[in-house]
Amino acid sequence: MRASNRPGVELSSAPGGGNRRRVGARQRSGSNRRREARYGWMFAAPFAVLFALVFLVPILVSIKEAFFAQVPAGTDLYGGGELVDTFVGFDNIAAVATSSAFWTGMGRVVLYALFQIPIMIGVALALALLLDSVVIRRVGFFRLSYFLPYAIPGIIAAMMWLYLYTPELSPFMDYLPAGTDFMAPGTILASMANMTTWTYTGYNMLVFLAALQAIPQELYEAARVDGASGWQVATRIKIPMLRGAATLTVLLSIIGTIQLFNEPSVMETANPWMGKDFTPMMMAYNSMMGTVTPSGSGPASAISLMMALIAAVLAAIYVLVQRVGSRR
Structure with missing residues (x-):
């Protein structure tokens, strides 16, 4: 085939040359994708290994342990001998499911969640909206100040609040009404809720603040052009667009509440x-x-599995209720 005399136009001198170039380009593209995939897996490998070691493996071990119990190896009247792991099937899980102590404790944490989570999320949302407004100057200082309690280890924070709640040690108990007892059976859940709210409000505030800063500024400008006030911008634009962040914070709070440990252990x-x-x-x-009692890794693992199942059910119920509410 004769080459064209027009500048910038070249024709292949052999039949099928264009097809060979396209095939070669596809092969090079496929090779590049495979190489990029290998690099991606190489960068992800350290995380995948650590995730498996500190998350997946413990879960699998816990599931396995839930089906075993430690029983004496001896056969005399009083047992005797060393404790050995014995397969007991679903006995551990059945014991937890029929334990009044377990369900009483679960009732406490559910009651705790019903009033603690809404208060904490509401305060965190209000703080985030305040920091995202034009009212507050030096946002970085307030953002760090609100987040600082979360940086304190949970057990240390619980010990600090125990000191503040103890009448003989607290510096402010003398200024409260006579008979105030933060550790009475009727008020101790509220006292622990105050600890958790103080610790985690700043963390949830940062989640909301990040979501607020991701909202396009054009929406605010259009609303102001239409004559919307600051309150209308907050209630009709900002808050409705925080639905995803609210879902995340509530789900994390539900899971954390089911695992409530530091505060009651210190108290x-x-x-x-x-x-x-x-x-x-x-x-x-x-x-x-x-x-x-019952003691051992088997019963403890069975309790953990029941807690995980209940947390999953509560989280699913919340997501379902939210979806139904958003469709209306």
Whole structure:
């Protein structure tokens, strides 16, 4: 085939040359994609290994342990001998499912969640809206100040609040009405809720603030052109667009509340009437340590699995209710 005399136009001198170039380009493109995929897996490998070691493997081990119990190896009247792991099937899970102590503790944390989570999420949302407004200057200072309690280890924060709640030690109990007792059976859940709210409000505030800063500014400008006030912008634009962030914070709060441990464990040291099974997480830990019966890794793992199942059910119910509400 004769080459064209027009500049910038070249014709192949051999039949099928264009097809060969396209095939070669596809092969090079496929090779590049495979190479990029290998690089991606190489970068993701450290995370995948650590995720498997610290998350997946413990879950699998816990599931396995839930079907075993430690029983004496001896055969005499009083057992005797070393403790050995024995397969007991669903006995551990059935014992947890029929345990009044477990369900009483679960009732406490559900009641705790019903009033603590709305208050914490509401305060976090209000703080985020305030920091995202034009009213506050030096946003970085307030953002760090609100987040600072979350940086304090949970057990240290619980010990600090126990000090503030103890009448003989607290610096402000003398200024409260006579008879105020933050560790009475009727108020101790509210006292622990105050600890959790103080610790995690700043964290949830950052989640809301990040979602607010992702909202396009054009929406605000259009609303102001239409004459919307600051309150209308907040209630009709900002809050409705925080639905995803609210779902995340509430789900994390539900899971965290089911695992409530630091606050009641510290409070129990000064209030023995609470018992070692005040919450399901305390019950699981003390079962593992042998301070409550049944004890051992098997019963403790069974409690953990029941807690995970209940947390999943509560989270699913919340998501379902939210979806139904958003469709209306």
